[in-house]
Amino acid sequence: MGKLTSFKRSLWVFHASGGSCNGCDIEIIAALTPRYDAERxxxxxxxxxxxxxxxxxxxxxxxxxADKLRRIxxxxxxxxxVIAVGNCxxxxxxxxxxxxxxxxxxxxxxxxxxxxxxxxxxxAIVDAVVKAWLKLEKLEKQLEGKEG
Amino acid sequence: MSKVxxxxxxxxxxxxxxxxxxxxxxxxxxxxEKIVKVDVKRGFAHRGIEYMGMKRNAIQTLYLSERICGIxxxxxxxxxxxxxxxxxxxxAPPRAQYIRPIIAELExxxxxxxxxxxxxxxxxxxSLLFWTWKGREKVLDVLELITGNRINYAMYMIGGVRxxxxxxxxxxxxxxxxxxxxxxxxxxxVFLSDPVYKARTRGVAQVPKDMAxxxxxxxxxxxxxxxxxxxxxxxxxxxxxDMDVKAVVPQDIVGEVRGDAYDATMVRIYEIxxxxxxIEYCIDNLPEGRILAIPNxxxxxxxxxxxxxxxxxxxEAPRGEVVHYLKYDGTRDGPSVWKVIAPxxxxxxxxxxxxxxxxxxDIPVVVAYIDPCMCCNDRVAVVKDSTGKILDYSILHRxxxxxxxxxxxxxxxxx
Amino acid sequence: MTLxxxxxxxxxxEELGDAILNYEFREYKMGVKRPRTYKEVWMEIDKNAxxxxxxxxxxxxxxxxxxxxxxxxxxxxxxxxxFGLFHxxxxxxxxxxxxxxxxxxxxxxxxxTDLMLGAETNEREIREMLGxxxxxxxxxxxxxxxxxxxxxxxxWRRDEYxxxxxxxxxxxSVKNIREERGEQSG
Numbered sequence: 001m002g003k004l005t006s007f008k009r010s011l012w013v014f015h016a017s018g019g020s021c022n023g024c025d026i027e028i029i030a031a032l033t034p035r036y037d038a039e040r041x042x043x044x045x046x047x048x049x050x051x052x053x054x055x056x057x058x059x060x061x062x063x064x065x066a067d068k069l070r071r072i073x074x075x076x077x078x079x080x081x082v083i084a085v086g087n088c089x090x091x092x093x094x095x096x097x098x099x100x101x102x103x104x105x106x107x108x109x110x111x112x113x114x115x116x117x118x119x120x121x122x123x124a125i126v127d128a129v130v131k132a133w134l135k136l137e138k139l140e141k142q143l144e145g146k147e148g
Numbered sequence: 149m150s151k152v153x154x155x156x157x158x159x160x161x162x163x164x165x166x167x168x169x170x171x172x173x174x175x176x177x178x179x180x181e182k183i184v185k186v187d188v189k190r191g192f193a194h195r196g197i198e199y200m201g202m203k204r205n206a207i208q209t210l211y212l213s214e215r216i217c218g219i220x221x222x223x224x225x226x227x228x229x230x231x232x233x234x235x236x237x238x239x240a241p242p243r244a245q246y247i248r249p250i251i252a253e254l255e256x257x258x259x260x261x262x263x264x265x266x267x268x269x270x271x272x273x274x275s276l277l278f279w280t281w282k283g284r285e286k287v288l289d290v291l292e293l294i295t296g297n298r299i300n301y302a303m304y305m306i307g308g309v310r311x312x313x314x315x316x317x318x319x320x321x322x323x324x325x326x327x328x329x330x331x332x333x334x335x336x337x338v339f340l341s342d343p344v345y346k347a348r349t350r351g352v353a354q355v356p357k358d359m360a361x362x363x364x365x366x367x368x369x370x371x372x373x374x375x376x377x378x379x380x381x382x383x384x385x386x387x388x389x390d391m392d393v394k395a396v397v398p399q400d401i402v403g404e405v406r407g408d409a410y411d412a413t414m415v416r417i418y419e420i421x422x423x424x425x426x427i428e429y430c431i432d433n434l435p436e437g438r439i440l441a442i443p444n445x446x447x448x449x450x451x452x453x454x455x456x457x458x459x460x461x462x463x464e465a466p467r468g469e470v471v472h473y474l475k476y477d478g479t480r481d482g483p484s485v486w487k488v489i490a491p492x493x494x495x496x497x498x499x500x501x502x503x504x505x506x507x508x509x510d511i512p513v514v515v516a517y518i519d520p521c522m523c524c525n526d527r528v529a530v531v532k533d534s535t536g537k538i539l540d541y542s543i544l545h546r547x548x549x550x551x552x553x554x555x556x557x558x559x560x561x562x563x
Numbered sequence: 564m565t566l567x568x569x570x571x572x573x574x575x576x577e578e579l580g581d582a583i584l585n586y587e588f589r590e591y592k593m594g595v596k597r598p599r600t601y602k603e604v605w606m607e608i609d610k611n612a613x614x615x616x617x618x619x620x621x622x623x624x625x626x627x628x629x630x631x632x633x634x635x636x637x638x639x640x641x642x643x644x645x646f647g648l649f650h651x652x653x654x655x656x657x658x659x660x661x662x663x664x665x666x667x668x669x670x671x672x673x674x675x676t677d678l679m680l681g682a683e684t685n686e687r688e689i690r691e692m693l694g695x696x697x698x699x700x701x702x703x704x705x706x707x708x709x710x711x712x713x714x715x716x717x718x719w720r721r722d723e724y725x726x727x728x729x730x731x732x733x734x735x736s737v738k739n740i741r742e743e744r745g746e747q748s749g
Contacts, residue, residue, distance in 0.1 A: 098197075382654070
């Protein structure tokens, strides 16, 4: 794993849930509680996509939500990373033949990190956020390289 | 006389909120600080579960029913299994009938503690959210020890349970029971005896008994209003049938009942203690024997293919009553008709009633006090005030917290 | 004052008479150390007697509505209503299930929201899942399905109004992926 050099602020995460059963959402919250304590790394949940660096998406996406998800993705400033948490977001999960699901998340927005599991453990989610952090490092360096 | 200036704010509560995870939209027209019109819009998480279940075989549908909701993850399979056993005429062995309530009560404990953390956060006591959720980790550890996972346990099967309880599990359960008797004493001190919490929740989201009947409410919300409704008492099954479980209502605890958020908190904390008693009874009287009536799944599916029957299976989930209707028609190895009613299905009707005339700062408390589980229902609720502007959730939450701080100053507590 | 399952059925028989086509008392034994039983009443009635049956049930005691559902069987849709009476008594709740057939060319039912406000959710769901109209229902918006759902598509129907053509299979097999990429399979 590389050293974090250019991403000099703490990581702000926005959580969007599209038709999930809430198992993954509870484990995301549990990752912030004292037992797993992601907050000591500076990871924080924010209330608006415009302030966020990382987008955490859970659930297989129902028809109504696809547009909203695209809009949330477009509202996020660069550099950004997307994490798909859970089996539903990765491949549809148990909802593989429904009339209202428009598919796994990567058919709607590009995904950088996949976290399989139903639900994944909080440690796995923290690991995914760290991997996204490293990717953001790379993206930020590229942006700086282009402008500088 | 000039009309009151109307501004409609749309207050989206969740999905973006750290504590309320599901897509909710409650539309309420607001004049000044009071709400004058409410509309609840549902349907942002519809996945077509009943449709899918009617095409799969019974065991696949059982696994699908687990994922209807991650919090009441054992209640849907429990109702499905009870309904299937009634329809197919299969009886679970006695040891399985005593293991099943243990897991169900463990889930009740974790769900009620989760709810208390969420309510504390909505009111503005953020450190209480972290304290209660840390206390919840103990029951999740015991669940992981017994079933292998913290959420989505896959323990139940038509005709029994899939995994057995060992001696080390029973010792861990007894340790956990001692831990939680202390924890509920702390919770009663922190929540029920605190003057600020009382002032903040007394009178908020109040539902009288006759309204609770008309709106078809279930669960702790209905019990807080004074109705003695509990599936474990009215239509018992498994080990509950031996135990004479009584519904927990405020009139038995403090003598009077008002049906507001304070009563709901009281009912839930006392239900945690009731669950500890039930678990202890089940461990002390655990019979020996097998755990599955038909251990071979292929034989089970063949039996289902030949049997026709229909039945209703119901269980008291932490949020209320879960009802599954099943019909097997003897031609395929799965249900041909399946209907799921989750507890928040009807409890959300109470929002329309409670929010009328309430203040904007009380919206988070009202929304969270019924313990909504959107995934069980695919409901969405949006709050908008009378000019049509959508109120950002952070504004709502800030108002709720400001009201608490003002109350603290008034009561001269914690300066 | 509570009634037994037989008592409730006798009251209904008084009011409805011949409209009851078929009935059955189902008894279930529960418990390991002290087994006890409870009974449920299942009956099939004529569709015109439906509102009268519901009114009689409400006169006996204010019930709890468990669910409303329906099954698509060929030329008719069979509706199933389930009520629970005397629900505050241990071992005393009696579930009453009423079934009746609605012909598909006349899918109209009277609403019961004038007797129970909370039935509105159930009726809205049936309306969008099976395409049945409710006379007197005030709030007719969609409950679960999105607002731009195509007309004439009812998820629980098994005939030409069903949704089998709207399914998306999200899992792809290795063979599918190879075909998409244009590679050789096998």
